[in-house]
Amino acid sequence: MLKQLSIAAALAAAAVAQNTPSLADALKSSSELSTLAGLVPQDVLQTLSSASNITILAPANSAFEKVSPQMLSSLTSTPGAITALLQYHVLNGSYPSSAIPDEGAFVPTLLTNTSYTNVTGGQVVHATTDDDKVVFFTGSLSNSTVTTANVNFTGGVIHIIDTVLTIPGSVSDIATAAGLTSVRGALVSANLVETVNTTPDVTIFAPTNQAFQNIGSALPGLSADDLTKILTYHVIAGTVGYSTRLANGTSIATVNGANVTITVDDDGIFVNNAEVVIADVLVANGVVHVIDQVLNPNNATVADGDDGEPAYQSATPVSEAPFTSGQPTPSAPIGGGAGNGRPTGTGSPTSSSGLPQATANAAPAVAVSGGFAALLAAAAFFL
Structure with a gap:
């Protein structure tokens, strides 16, 4: 292009x-x-x-x-x-x-x-x-x-x-501004903030707070290693995957080592079965796409964006978004001031x-x- x-x-x-x-x-x-x-x-x-x-x-x-x-x-x-x-x-x-x-x-x-x-x-x-x-x-x-x-x-x-x-800010600052405080809190818990902020040329699929809340019952018992595996499954290093570069049917290796599958169709962009709800949030070292589900590296076969099958099948919702305790309050929402975010779930991602x-x-x-x-x-x- x-x-x-x-x-x-x-x-x-x-x-x-x-x-x-x-x-x-x-x-x-x-x-x-x-x-x-x-x-x-x-x-x-x-x-x-x-x-x-x-x-x-x-x-x-x-x-x-x-x-x-x-x-x-x-x-x-x-x-x-x-x-x-x-x-x-x-x-x-x-x-x-x-x-x-x-x-x-x-x-x-x-x-x-x-x-x-x-x-x-x-x-x-x-x-x-x-x-x-x-x-x-x-x-x-x-x-x-x-x-x-x-x-x-x-x-x-x-x-x-x-x-x-x-000028695009750091991943952690953008997560705060966007109200993605579960992501930020999880990165803090896993001691990954500096890593995601400084790794060059990254693509990050960032779940919403609601996405974490929907699988909240599966999170309290996670070890630090298990949490790291989940979070690194949301990160691609070495490639800035702007929406125009995400091709239908592509399988891409994550930092976790396991692959995610990209689906691009008239309904939008999907990562495994998670939908990209806000695309192309520029950050200092790459791009963030906000998704509506938490990806599961142990259930990577859930790759059809239209099948509706949950990645964490036994998980149940909790009353509050996990990992948000002690996190900064959003101060500059995505698109605030000069514009608003770009949702992709209601039409073509490049429309x-x-x-x-x-x-x-x-x-x-x-x-x-x-x-x-x-x-x-x-x-x-x-x-």
Whole structure:
């Protein structure tokens, strides 16, 4: 898919007239980018101007007004965070809107700093289309909609977006934000938090709290080793399995050593008999798919997503979600702020019809001149 995207992008780029403006002139040409044009330091502008074959996702004036105080605090307190955020807004390749396929594509950015990402080739954005608009999904399934597409400049193309992108966080942080506190608590109990946070190129199938609650009677007697075997059966290492890469009938080895079977049909995506209810939650080191059942490494033959057979046949539900005691309260739900999660259980996993509409960030606005402007002016950005 990415190869086809690159070919389409190259053909579109070849059709652009040779009298394209410089980056500085392109920024000045749009009234929507006056804030960005005034904030980007001269050395950053020169670096980007000398680059070629890139796509800049440029926040509109209104996007800066929606930057939350929490984001500002994180940027100021974390070394390199501003640089990382800027790099995450630059795609590695020139992608006009016509190059974005309806089924979506996961496009690498220039964010490769291992303090922020552990994805080979650079952290990605999920580019897709929704009602003829291009939408970029980023950390916590926040979305940014392109308001003005295809502003060409000598090094590539600019798309003006309505929301500042969110860099994907760690697996444990995303589990907390998504309310997957049973998963997080189980990882803590098995001493696997650091492992899942730092292993590069992972695919994680994360059961909901309800999924753990539904088999709650089977969990209290588990040894630490048994719990580890169950949790590692939900992790694939060495392959970032975005939804567009999950093929029907594929059998994939997990960290546990046993395989899971992928089913992709009109009803959605299934892992063994568990349905993916939220797909493609980007994390710092790969992707998380939220599933509605806990997978059982001792019952891997339950591979038909439509048969309804439970993976833990003798288990019964309990009144409270297991492993949640002492876990942090969800503070930034999946899709909160800029958008909502993408459920896949009601239609094709690659259908744009299931995508949420972009909504305004509800966080209080900040004074750009005294906040984000000062941060950008101080950024030591290099590509």
